[in-house]
Amino acid sequence: MLPDMSDTIVALATPSGEGGIAVIRLSGADSTSIASNVIENGVGETIENPRMMILKNLLDKNGGIIDNALVVYFKTPTTYTGEDVIEFHCHGGDFVSHKLIETLVSHGARRAEAGEFTMRAFLNGRIDLTQAEGILALITTGASPSHSRAVSLLRGGLKEKINSIRDKLLDIIAPFEAIIDHPEDDMDDEQSTVNPDILALIKKEIDDLAAGFVETSKLETGMKIAIVGRPNVGKSSLMNCLLMKRRVLVHDTPGTTRDVITEELMLGEGRFRIYDTAGLRDDAADIEREGIELTKEAIDEANAVIVVLDSSEPLSKEDAEILRNVSHKPLVICLNKSDKKSKLSVDEQPELFKSKSIIRVSALKGDGVDNLIDELKKLYSENVGEVESAIPLLKRHHGHLLKASDALEDAIEAIEILLAPDAIALDLRIALEEMLFITGESFDDILLNEIFSNFCVGK
Ligand SMILES: Nc1nc2c(ncn2[C@@H]2O[C@H](COP(=O)(O)OP(=O)(O)OP(=O)(O)O)[C@@H](O)[C@H]2O)c(=O)[nH]1
Ligand SMILES: [Mg+2]
Structure with missing residues (x-):
């Protein structure tokens, strides 16, 4: 099951321990009202100046000062998560950040789960799944090739490519299915099937993309x-x-x-x-x-x-x-x-x-x-x-591409042995669905949990 999206969530976005600063991130519909309880003199000035850092005293439940820190407001929808976000840039060290998080929780925020901020970014349409995976790859990268791969994913390189293949498949599937659905309409032989040469071209595009995986993974x-x-x-x-x-x-x-x-x-x-x-x-x-x-x-x-x-x-x-x-x-x-x-x-x-x-x-x-x-x-x-020169892929993407390629192969074969249009349409649908799984246009809870549980809390 996915965590409740209607909660306002909070977490430490920087690593714990002693350090220069600690960033605490608050995201959700109630961010501003929750923050108004901890910012001395309320949240007004902060909200009026989105994306501007303003120095504020942060107060605990008894009115004691937790820290004198920079507060910044990001207004929905153009934020990391797509929701209202407030960041507190406190002095480093665990005591201050824990105390502030505890106070925000006491005012109604929930502690975020691993990757929940990025999951919200995905569910709110700010990024697709491949970009979310790019963010994770960027955080965990340890070498130059995986760094460039992460940046390419993050910038939507794979997303664009997959969406273009998706559109080509849709262009074939939509009219073809319309004909299947309305057999009463007159159709000539040409319309009742799909041109296998066009499918072969799309299959080649998918196969070429999949071949890039071997290249990237070897490095x-x-x-x-x-x-x-x-x-x-x-x-x-x-x-x-x-x-x-x-x-x-x-x-x-x-x-x-x-x-x-x-x-x-x-x-x-x-x-x-x-x-x-x-x-x-x-x-x-x-x-x-x-x-x-x-x-x-x-x-x-x-x-x-x-x-x-x-x-x-x-x-x-x-x-x-x-x-x-x-x-x-x-x-x-x-x-x-x-x-x-x-x-x-x-x-x-x-x-x-x-x-x-x-x-x-x-x-x-x-x-x-x-x-x-x-x-x-x-x-x-x-x-x-x-x-x-290859578009970078992760293992998950590669698996979906291989399945899509197999499905197109089946579709081409189905056309050649003159199977019923329904059978051809089924294979085309499978190929399309595999594309949608890559970008996350189709997803289930298991897939999301699998991807986002690899993130740290606070990302
Ligand atoms: N004079 C000289 N002797 C070398 C040099 N490189 C290796 N040797 C000697 O050649 C012998 C074999 O070296 P190894 O490094 O074990 O050779 P190897 O190719 O791994 O041998 P195998 O594991 O048996 O296949 C040793 O006595 C080394 O000291 C070199 O550059 N100059
Ligand atoms: Mg030897």
């Missing part, structure tokens, strides 16, 4: 970089160098690393997940072979690969095979052990190295690692560029 968890190469070339040493700590075991016995070991790494604004892997070789024993299988999975999942070669040895058949196997991925080739005499020439098999980034490093001494870091940052910004 949410960090760009995945797998370090691969044959045994003993210095993969684990390089991993430790990047992490600037001794995270993985390094040893001169080939086959030291048997499992895939992963660590998070921030380079500038970029978030990475680095995977150290078992060395790849053909004649591996049982356990090592299992490790090699895991390495292959890590390569599949990686957004980019670092291939490590031991430059103190000539290029081996295994090195060449590894280079060939990962050539479809964004690639950085590290010629490691540059502190030793080089016996590896990239000119021997130039096709393996052509147009690849090649960096000489010594994981033992740390030489050249800065160049590798620069290269990783470059890969990251290329990836982010790709993502920024």
